[in-house]
Amino acid sequence: QVQLVESGGGLVQAGGSLTLSCVGSGDTFHKYAVGWFRQTAGKEREFVAAISWAAGRTYYPDSVKGRFTISKDNDKNTAYLQMNNLKPEDTAVYYCAADQYADQELEDPRGYDWWGQGTQVTVSS
Numbered sequence: 172q173v174q175l176v177e178s179g180g181g182l183v184q185a186g187g188s189l190t191l192s193c194v195g196s197g198d199t200f201h202k203y204a205v206g207w208f209r210q211t212a213g214k215e216r217e218f219v220a221a222i223s224w225a226a227g228r229t230y231y232p233d234s235v236k237g238r239f240t241i242s243k244d245n246d247k248n249t250a251y252l253q254m255n256n257l258k259p260e261d262t263a264v265y266y267c268a269a270d271q272y273a274d275q276e277l278e279d280p281r282g283y284d285w286w287g288q289g290t291q292v293t294v295s296s
Contacts, residue, residue: 173198173269173285180265180290183257191252193267193287201245204273207252208280209263219265220252221277230277257294264289
C-alpha cells in the first residue's frame with residue numbers, strides 16, 4: 172500500500188497559478204495511477220485530473236482542460252497538479268488518490284484505494 176501526502180495549497184487571486192504536490196511513500200510509485208479530486212462543503216468529490224500507471228495517459232474534465240496539468244515523477248514518488256488561470260470556482264479541498272495498475276475509469280473516485288488528507292485551495296476574485 173501507499174501513503175499519500177498533499178501540499179502546495181493556499182490562497183491565490185483569480186488568474187493566478189498554484190502547483191500541488193502529492194508525495195507517495197510505502198511502495199513503488201510507478202505501479203500506481205494517480206488522480207486528483209476536489210470537494211467543497213455539501214458537494215460530492217469532483218474529478219479534476221488523472222494519469223494512468225503505465226502509459227502515463229492523462230485525463231481531464233472540460234472544466235479544467237487547458238488550465239490544469241497532471242504529471243508524475245516516479246523517481247521522486249511524486250505527482251503534481253499544475254493549475255493555471257485559476258478561477259473562484261476552483262476553490263476547494265484538493266485530494267490526490269492512487270490506484271494500483273489502473274488504466275481505465277480513472278475519473279471515478281470509487282476506484283481509488285488510497286487517499287491523501289487534502290490541501291485547501293482558495294481563489295479570490
